[in-house]
Amino acid sequence: MNKIIRFSKFFRLAAVISCVLVVFGLTGYFFKGFTLGVDFQAGLIQEVQFAPSAFSLSWNGTTNAILNFDRSSLYIITAGSGVESRTYSFPFSEYATIGSLTRAITGQLEEMTISLNAPSGINSQWLLFSSHGNPYLGAAPYVVHYLEPHSAVVDISEVRSAMSSIGAGVSVQSIGSASNRHFMIRVEDKDEGRIKSDQITGMLENVFGDGNVAVLRSDYVGSRFSKDLTDQVGLLTALTLLLILLYSAVRFKLQYAVGAVIAIMYDGLVIITFVVWTSMEFNTTTIAAILTILGYSTNNTIIFFDRMRENMRVYPDSSFVDILDISLTGILGRTIITTATTMLAVLALFIFTTGSMKDFALALLVGMTSGVYTTLFIVSGFVYFWQNQKIKREKKKLASAAS
Helix, strand or coil, X not given: CCCCCCHHHHHHHHHHHHHHHHXXXXXXXXXXXXXXXXXXXXXXXXXXXXXXXXXXXXXXXXXXXXXXXXXXXXXXXXXXXXXXXXXXXXXXXXXXXXXXXXXXXXXXXXXXXXXXXXXXXXXXHHEEECCCCCCEECCCCEEEEECCCCXXXXXXXXXXXXXXXXXXXXXXXXXXXXXXXXXXXEEECXXXXXXXXXXXXXXXXXXXXXXXXXXXXEEEECHHHHHHHHHXXXXXXHHHHHHHHHHHHHHCCHHHHXXXXXXXXXXXXXXXXHHHHHCCEECHHHHHHHHHHHHHHHHHHHHHHHHHHHHHHHCCCCCHHHHHHHHHHHHHHHHHHHHHHHHHHHHHHHHHCCHHHHHHHXXXXXXXXXXXXXXXXXXXXXXXXXXXXXXXXXXXXXXXXXX
């Protein structure tokens, strides 16, 4: 038999450390609370990109005209009652500049009016298309933007300053590389309807110039939806714990099942503690990270339980604590290798992403570390404590029966 690591010697110390962390987390929750994302409160989410206006289109035809695009071409689809639908394609490879592109559009569609707002030599492949407007073209101009490669960086502090007149409840996140000039703005709106998408765009254009803000996405979360989402999160977490309890109780023993539930509750508390004290935004991405860690930690725990059951058959004469140490030593290498390789992938996410995905990766890194700790000390320590209490009760019964 290889050398056995006596994890059981550290069960008491681990219990003290774990209790301190739980108290630390609960203290932070009651005194600081969560920095709630707009997912959990009424508000507006708007993704913007700071890019100058290239041109605007107006449609004066009797049929409907729809604007569409991809990375290589611009498309205009015309359709109407009693008229056959037709698609006009304008490949950027053929129309390399916005000057040639707009001339081609007006040449094929007489009902289209285009106002050029940038130099005609701008590369067509630099175009951006804002969601701020109706892709069904009409008399109201639809603005198309462009962004040159290696454009001057827009500092996030400038965006926050532009939104300062709204007051509290505004968060700004940078998305992608700094040269993309891409930001996500979240505005809390307790009085539903107080904040409009046009207001945010107007504030930004007052600072960065008219026509220089491309709205890529605009979503509003109502108070009823945010309340329902909060309720569903609690229900989903409780259901997860119940299913794990039932599965572990059926496959193993009740003491193992309770130990598994305590362990994953502890993992969840560790992530919550981290989120609270770092003031990380608590949103649906955070919930996804917590549920991912619960599943990851449960997998480690189930493997430990399987090794325990196997070693009880292999070493029938060994004490329970020895079997615990043998089992933990046996899974140690596998646990470290599996966790380390998974963390490499998560670390890449943390390094190369931004915004909520970066927070998701960071929460996973903390949770995976906690998951290894709970398997080695929390689950095993609880199972050992339960077994000791069971032995003490049996000894009392024997003593009372003998007397």
